[in-house]
Structures are given as C-alpha cells and as structure tokens.
Amino acid sequence: xxxxxxxxxxxxxxxxxxxxxxxxxxxxxxxxxxxxxxxxxxxxxxxxxxxxxxxxxxxxxxxxxxxxxxxxxxxxxxxxxxxxxxxxxxxxxxxxxxxxxxxxxxxxxxxxxxxxxxxxxxxxxxxxxxxxxxxxxxxxxxxxxxxxxxxxxxxxxxxxxxxxxxxxxxxxxxxxxxxxxxxxxxxxxxxxxxx
Ligand code: G4P
Numbered sequence: 001x002x003x004x005x006x007x008x009x010x011x012x013x014x015x016x017x018x019x020x021x022x023x024x025x026x027x028x029x030x031x032x033x034x035x036x037x038x039x040x041x042x043x044x045x046x047x048x049x050x051x052x053x054x055x056x057x058x059x060x061x062x063x064x065x066x067x068x069x070x071x072x073x074x075x076x077x078x079x080x081x082x083x084x085x086x087x088x089x090x091x092x093x094x095x096x097x098x099x100x101x102x103x104x105x106x107x108x109x110x111x112x113x114x115x116x117x118x119x120x121x122x123x124x125x126x127x128x129x130x131x132x133x134x135x136x137x138x139x140x141x142x143x144x145x146x147x148x149x150x151x152x153x154x155x156x157x158x159x160x161x162x163x164x165x166x167x168x169x170x171x172x173x174x175x176x177x178x179x180x181x182x183x184x185x186x187x188x189x190x191x192x193x194x195x
Contacts, residue, residue, distance in 0.1 A: 001041055001175040004153070005188055007034060014181045018156070019100075026125055026153065027060035038175060039067025042123060042151040045173055046072070049148045051121045053077050053114070055140065057096075057107060057132050064153050065123035072121070077114065079107045079136060092142045096135035100128060109139050116144035127152040127174060130161025137170065149173060156181075157189050 013021040025031040042064070051072050056065035057079045069076035083091065083106075090111040097104045114120075122136045133150050140147050147170060155162050155174035165172050177189035 001038070003034060003037055004176045007031070008154070008176055008178075008186055012186065014184045014186060017181050018159075020154070020156075020178070020181060020186065022125075022154070026063070030063045035063045035067045038064045038153060039069075039071045041175060042068040042121070042173065043071030046121050046148055046151070049121075050119050051148050052118045053145075054121050054123055055079065055109075055114075055136055056123045057081070057136060060125040061123055064125060064151075068121065068123050068151065077109065077120075079109050079139065081105050081107055083108050092139045094135035094138040094142075096131050098129075098131060107135055107139070109143075111143065114140065114143040114145055118143070118145035119148050120145055121148045121151060123151045123153075125153045127155040127161040127165075127172070128159045130164040133161065133165055133170075134168075137165075137168075151175075154178065 007025050011024040015021050025034055051074055053074055054065050054069035055077045056062055058081055066076050087110055091108045092111055093106055093108050095104055096107055120140045124133055137147050149171035152174040155177045157177045157179055162172055179187045179189045
C-alpha cells in the first residue's frame, strides 16, 4: 500500500535493526485518513468472503481493525489483555508469548461474542514473530468459528511470523512488508505485497 509505505519512510523511525517506531501515525498518535484507507484496503480484499466479525488485540490493533469493521459493516471484537471486572461470563483464553518483550500475556474474549457461525477476519498492527495473531486464531478455533484471514498493517518479513502463519494455511495480507532495517533505512520486500 503506497500511502503506508510513504508514511513509514517519511514519519517512521528505525530504532534498531528490529524495531520501527511508528508513533506519529499508528500506535500513539493515529492518522485517521490513513486508517480509513487501510480499512478500505482490507475490506476490499475480504469483501466477498462472508466476514461476520473483525477481531483484534488491544491496543494498537484497534485503529486499523475498527476502520476495517466499519467498511465491512460488521462488529469489531477486541481481545483483552487483562480480564475486565465486567467480563464475568465464560471466556476463551490463549497465552501469547512476546519474544520482543520476553513476557507471556493471557488474552481473553467473551464466549458470548464469538459463535460457531462466525467467519472472522483478524487484524493487527505489527507482525513480528506471529504469536499475537496465532493466539487470536487459537481463540477463534476454540469457539468453533472459522478464520477468513489475517490482515497486518506492517509485517517485518525478516522475522518468523509471516512464515509461521502461512505455513499453517492462514491467508495473510500485509500492507507493508519490511525486508530489513539496516543502517537506519527501511527496505521493503520487492515482490508481492500480500498473498
Ligand atoms: P508477535 O505477536 O508477532 O510475536 O510480536 P511481538 O510479540 O514481538 O510483539 C509484541 C508487541 O510489540 C506488540 O505490541 C507489537 O505490536 C509490538 N511490536 C513488534 N514489533 C514492533 C516494531 O518494530 N515497532 C513497534 N512500534 N512495535 C512493535 P503490544 O505489546 O501488543 O502493544 P500494543 O498493541 O498495546 O501497542
């Protein structure tokens, strides 16, 4: 997605060979026009798939996921990283290990909000090692619902997540795929932008 790649080059900051700072438009300050385009792009790719729900993980996945759900005209379901006091009913849970943060988080979704009939599009901001997306697919599978695909805003293609999810048969669509971040410069994967 051209506008996103331009934004990454102009406003992103390479913090190390592994970490890209995007807090001017994606995960701290958020660019609503860009989120609208991201939502349209995901929605156009999955419009004829019979999606009934968009699922993301709080917090930075919410902006692109909300715009996608809006465009598709379906609800957005946000998996929580802490069980809120109001979430007293039965929940689906999965454990998500973050290699970046070296910590394990438990994620929660109310069982009443995910049904066997649902066909779910998972959206997240970053794909690194794929553990968050995998945890979300696990929750969808526990409910008996199906995963239509996984939409990622920025995939760090030099990490293992994309390969892991694709090898498990999930359709992964990434709007920007970063090949490397050496010498403070972002290099994008040249071939197909998504598959
Ligand atoms: P994985 O799910 O693909 O295995 O990724 P990982 O555990 O490595 O990522 C953990 C957190 O770090 C996620 O946010 C993810 O969005 C974020 N992250 C990963 N790589 C980058 C990067 O290069 N730049 C930035 N800015 N973030 C990155 P989170 O802990 O779930 O936080 P949030 O969604 O509440 O913001």
